[in-house]
Amino acid sequence: MKNVFSISTLLLSFTLSTVSFGQCPTLVWSDEFDGSSLDLTKWEPQIGDGCAEGICGWGNNELQYYKAENAIVSNGTLKIVAKKERVRNKAYTSARLRTKNLANFTFGRFEARIKLVNGQGFWPAFWMLSANEPYGGWPESGEIDIMEGLGQHVNEVFGTIHYGDPYPANQFQGTDFKLYDNTFDQEFHVFAVEWEQNVIRWYVDDVLYQTKTSSDVSPYNWPFDANNQMYLLLNLAVGGNLPGSPDGSTSFPSQMEIDYVRVYDGGFNPSISGDRLVPYQASGEIYSINNAPQGSSYAWSLPVGASITSGTGSSSITVDWGDTGGDVICNVSTNCTTKQYKINVKVEPDFTYDFSFENFDQAANININEVTGSLTEVNNPDPSGINTSVLNAQYIRNNQEQFDIISYSTTAIDNASLYSEGMNKFYMDILTEAPIGTEIIIQLENSSVASPSNYPAGRHSRYIGKVTQNGSWERIAFDFLDQPDASTDPSTVDQIIVLFAPNTLTGDTYYWDNFDGYKADNGSMGIGSSDGRVGNSSRTLEESPIDNKDFSIAVFPNPANDYLKLNIDSEYEGIINLEIINFNGQVVKALTLKTSAGYSQYEISLDKLPAGIYYIKETSMNQNFSQKLIKN
Incomplete structure (x- = not known):
């Protein structure tokens, strides 16, 4: 690809032409932060x-005052530091940097290597806005969020586009990327987008996780075209609509650390793609190397228990999974580079039917509160395939409602964390002519807190399913999406919101039935608080701290650094066996503790364990104890 750019005393403007397949990328702009102060020829502090x-x-009810002094360059990195200090009427300070009118861009690859921040109320971001606003102000000329994070959810980031009409008719689309075995504050990760004329692609560590095209925003204008010059921003907000306010657990000062920011022309390097969360013993899963030139070589490797069924030595393989996950790795050699690409895959537990929320044949476990569309009980329009029942629901979406809802009250969810932690799962039968890929969201709420005007308050968690076929019934599984308000007590969830095609103005008809809850089979391995299996021994990881008259365990600090303390209070003398299990279900540390009657305290070394999410499981006294542990 050829660069076309103009340079003046104050402005670099890059317009990068159409991708030439297989051409090696060219670095056109960067900041490696190798100096001792911020380069003001590249960045403007706001x-x-x-x-x-x-x-x-x-524009987001943020709580900080931005200062140039909070952007510190030292030891080869940029630190954006959030502090608890009062400036004028603000209780916090931080920094926000932009390249506007110093370097504006049209098309290319934009990437930064960043270590994020941990703590309630932090909102780090790497993003783009329009410099010349060819279609008007925000959001008409667009916004590209390359990466947004939430300090209280440090295993998750978001990629989003904003577009549409002026507020409040603005539109957005995006998705998230989760780490299953680590958190984004523990080490650096590369966040990137590739922007072309009619498409934007999002990456984390060269894993392609989202693509948006001009057709996705129809009937609205796609502002990300050749007329648009966009600039880069880096900032760390404190508080605001998305993360909420800091609390007593939030540590100050805290920082977002950036190793580099780089912009390449459109001769893009390869990437890897495929499902990162797969069903138990899934078959036919496809993993691919994208954008590699002809003549490239591929060497694939899989974790134990997975097998390649086709495609060995090619750019795309088909994989059958067992009951454990791990890394799918491909070493790729091209005319530009030799590099290893890796995608971490988690295998869900084997879910089995538990009960039905609503199946129109039996008494329901949910009751209607509010409907903004048209909901009726009708005869099954196609009693065949997976659904031969007589009755089901017909829902006609209200095309005047951007977030059209069906609201139900329920007493059937005693502990919503069983769903958010992957131990339980929602399923629903769907028949529709809505476009393939249409999203359906299930949202769990505390009705005494949540209201239409205070999102995200009271919204414990959301789950997403997608339409994959038209014209016949399909069984849709709903995967955990996010926790809009993680402070919501999981025992207080008493409301279920179902949203068909949220954030659209469509009027499709959906037939649905058998809205069921499933639970993880204790004999299978899963992610999160589900089961862990090593060899032939299963580990039931249902997070359930013990606290009864005979026996109790307290685990602290959590998150932990190099050590962990256990307080054990027992009426009996005996031996307790504990296991620390990683997210792949592997036992990484086994402990045998001798306890006396009464109170005992133990200190456990964790310095050999890599940072990540673990579970502590008691295996000897049949006390049903397990506890999630975060190792910093």
């Missing part, structure tokens, strides 16, 4: 609380 720009709180 100052204040947004009021001077007419968007007090920076």
Whole structure:
């Protein structure tokens, strides 16, 4: 690809032409942060609380005052530091940097290697806005969020586009990327987008996880075209609509650390793609190396228990999984580079039917509160295949409602964390002519907190399913999406919201039935708080701290660094066996503790364990104890 760019005293403007397949990428702009201060020829620090720009709180009710001094360059990295200090009427300070009118871009690959921040109320971001606003102000000329994170959810980041009409008719689309075996504050990760004329692709560590095209935003204008010059931003917000406010657990000062920011022309390097969360013993899963030139070589390797059924030595393989996950690795040699590409895959537990929320044949476990579309009980329009029942629901979506809802009250969810931690799962039968890929969201709420005007308050968790076929019934499994308000007590969830095609103005008809809850089979391995299996021995990881008259265990600190303390209170003398199990279900540490009657305290070394998420499981006293542990 050829660069076409103009240079003046104050402005670099890059317009990068159409991708030439197999051409090696060319670095056209970068900051490696190798100096001792911020390069002001590349970055402009923004100052204040947004009021001077007419968007007090920076348009998001943020709580910080931005200062140039909070952007520190040292030891080869940029640190954006959030502090608890009062400036004017703000209780916190941080930094926000932009390249506007120093370097504007049209098309290319934009990437940064960043270590994120841990703590309630932090909102780190690497993103793009329009410099020349060819279609008007925000969001008409677009916004590309390359990466947004939430300090309280440090295993998850988001990639999003904003577009559409002026607020409040603005539109957005995006998705998240989760780490299953680590958190984004523990080490650096590369966040990137590739922007072309009619497509944007999102990556984390060269894993392709989302693609948006001009057709996805129809009937709205796709503002990300050749007329648009966009600039880069880096910032660490404190508080705001998305993360909520800091609390007593939030540590100050805290920092977002950036190793580099780089911009390449469109001769893009390869990437890897495929499902990162797969069903128990899934078969036919496809993993691919994208954008590699002809003549490239591929060497694939899989974790134990998985097998390649076709494609060995090619750019795309088909994989059958067992009951454990791990890394799918491909060593790729091209005319540009030799590099290893890796995608971490988690295998779900084997879910079995537990009960039905609503199947129109038996008494329901949910009751209707509110419907913004049209919901009726009808005869099955196609009693065949997976659904031969007589009755089901017909739902006609209200095309005047951007977030059209069916609201139910329920007493059937005693502990919503069983769903968010992967021990339980929602399923639903769907028949529709809505487009393939249409999203359906299930949202769990505390009705005494959540209201239409205070999102995300009271929303414990969300789950996503997608339409994959038209014209016949299909069974849709709903995967955990996110926790809009993680502070919501999981025992207080008493409301279920179902959203067909949220964030659209469509009017499709959906027939649905057998809205069921499933639970993890204790004999299978899964992610999160489900089961872990090593060899032929299964580990039931249902997170259930013990606290009864005979026996109790307390685990602290959590998150932990190099050590962990266990307080054990027992009425009996005896031996306790504990296992620390990683997210692949492997026992990484086994402990045998001799306890006396009464109170005992133990200190356990964790310095040999890599950072990540683990579970502590008691295996000897049949006390049904397991506890999630985060190792920093």
